[in-house]
Amino acid sequence: MVEMRKPIQVSEAIERVLGYRNQGATEYVSINDCDNRRLGVNIVAEEPVPSFDKSPYDGFAFSSADTNGAGRNHPVQFKVVEHIGAGQVPVVKLKKGQATRIMTGAKIPEGADCVAMFEICQTYEENGQSFMTIKRQMNAGQNIIRKESEVTRGTKLVDRGKLINPGVKALLATFGYSEVCVAKRPVVGVIATGTELLDVNEELQPGKIRNSNAYMIESQIIRAGGECKYYGKLADEFEPSYKLIRNALNEVDMLITTGGVSVGDFDLMPAIYEKLGADVLFNKVAMRPGSVTTVANCAGKMMFGLSGNPSACYVGFELFTRPVIQQYLFNPNLFLKRISAVLGADFPKPNPFTRFVRCYITYDDAQIQAQLAGMDKSNVVTSLAHSTCLMILPGGTRGFQTGDEVEVLLLEDNDGQREFQHVQRRD
């Protein structure tokens, strides 16, 4: 009576999903709107930095040769012939015995090859003319920030796919990118299925729950860098469900459905995949939660059939949908950052399937601990609010103890990781 499905490993499932190699597109946005987008092209230094020799201090610029022989008892005198701030351009070419009063960031005048800070100079006026004396010998190039010393023209500074953070935005401004080429956000359709679902503004009714999965997924899509298009919720009826899904597929880059993928009497998705002629990549994964997660491809568009259970839905999105969104965004690090941590609590019950446990990390000296966000497995919605990572507990015949080394996937890290390594069984 009940359809038997053969579970595949998580790494194998991910490999099948990414086999489709989805391609993203680019678009231009104003530099004012580029925060948290990903770069659509490499950033290359259009000019050298700095683009001229400049002063790192407030002080005097002159020729170091003029201080030859200077010392504590042998002050050298300079006539101050120009006074420039940052952004002002020196016009006087210095001759022997002449100096320019100069501010931090200003261009070094012709004829000067060093800068002496105010602190080591004495100044005085005589007949309306400024003079400066110094009791120290200076070297050629001393206190000069050389043109090109930070970056030479043409250097690649940041790779395509990098998230635009304050530092990247500063670079874009430095090189004059008033319009920025960014990766277009893929449009991810969301359809919630289930007769039990109420809208968020409806009063609770017996036997019903409010639709929280669609809002949760919308938020996950935004965090991953995508754009959510919500198609509403569907009752468990075949024809209207089929039609809405077929039409939605024409308007989105990929489609997520929640619920309806199990083998219950009202689970319509398997029949819908069949009628669409979609290629079902898998419909059972050796993991908890979310073993019923199904992924299909319909005429080049990925369809993610996530579980209706909130935590299973959450995990299914992060493992399978998020990497595809990263493909669209040119992010070469498709996967959640995976780091080692020390387990902060016992987890004695063994499970044959790999488990992804909601947790958060704490820091104890330079060591990372993974703490459970909810001890109780039914505590599904509330524990997600405090989760910042998913702990991977490999399947096997043994449980886990406090102090065991485990791996965790960081949910809020922007860098990510290039490979998803297979999770080894623990027996």
Added chain:
Amino acid sequence: MVEMRKPIQVSEAIERVLGYRNQGATEYVSINDCDNRRLGVNIVAEEPVPSFDKSPYDGFAFSSADTNGAGRNHPVQFKVVEHIGAGQVPVVKLKKGQATRIMTGAKIPEGADCVAMFEICQTYEENGQSFMTIKRQMNAGQNIIRKESEVTRGTKLVDRGKLINPGVKALLATFGYSEVCVAKRPVVGVIATGTELLDVNEELQPGKIRNSNAYMIESQIIRAGGECKYYGKLADEFEPSYKLIRNALNEVDMLITTGGVSVGDFDLMPAIYEKLGADVLFNKVAMRPGSVTTVANCAGKMMFGLSGNPSACYVGFELFTRPVIQQYLFNPNLFLKRISAVLGADFPKPNPFTRFVRCYITYDDAQIQAQLAGMDKSNVVTSLAHSTCLMILPGGTRGFQTGDEVEVLLLEDNDGQREFQHVQRRD
């Protein structure tokens, strides 16, 4: 000639800034627009979760007492009198020998006190009537998710000030918050000063640089949760600068200026603070970069006079402005998360001041390493793009070696930290 300023410690500077105890406000936004905002109120469970007894499986619900004496050789037979999916409400009250076919998430019918999964039941039809047999004794309460078992009504689930992530958004939907009370983003004015600055779309000119600080700070403000209002850039002229700053103060919650705070001939900010009658909290901090950072308060509004040097400006914002933005957002964790890490490179040159070094972290087993984002101190703009934290190197007479334990401030962590601990000297 040069004004002498007395530097204060970073922790003392932060204490003075936060002494003003800025108060935020709240506003309502649609649940669709609440991502990455901070909660303006605690989230309380408006109803229990679940709000009714429900089934965790697809199977049959009945009274466990009816299986008394059942066993491998003693099947018990039930008449299947109703068939319900999730969201459908059972209407038949079960009598002895009756069962309801039930789907995951559905409400348990009256008269039933357990659920048996499909896998352990046999079904058959006779004269158009469905029957089910089971060869196992069931217990009262078995496979029933009890009303209120996850959350009781009135439980506080998430605190005011928490960032709305996918899990928090799911909770908001679960409890019917179609409008969400969030902290209003404080409006942070930004004015760049310096005759050397060009707009981002201008061609480079001799002695000039493009204004990258304003864009960088706009991005830092957005990352911190504030709203940026950019007033443009000012040449180093007193009257227009004074007027623009005075007018801007009327329109913003706080004001950032970049540049002009040093003691150079064209640094106008000290005189502007004086003419405004602003209370200057400090104008020199014992730190690198950013020792000239100045903070003042003008009629209750904070004025942050950040350095014109990009990395000093960046650090000054994160140390002094960001915590004030968090006050407005009700985030009790005002400070950047501070964790221990192992230094991944030598840093031999000692410095009397505390240094904040741009770096990123890597993970080696469960241990955190801090890597320098730019080895060269002049490498200022490019290294910020790859920085995810600031390493704190205490001032003192000794340098640092690979393997030393250091502390780092995480720039992209959403949780933050309640206290800013004083940085101890290292001699």
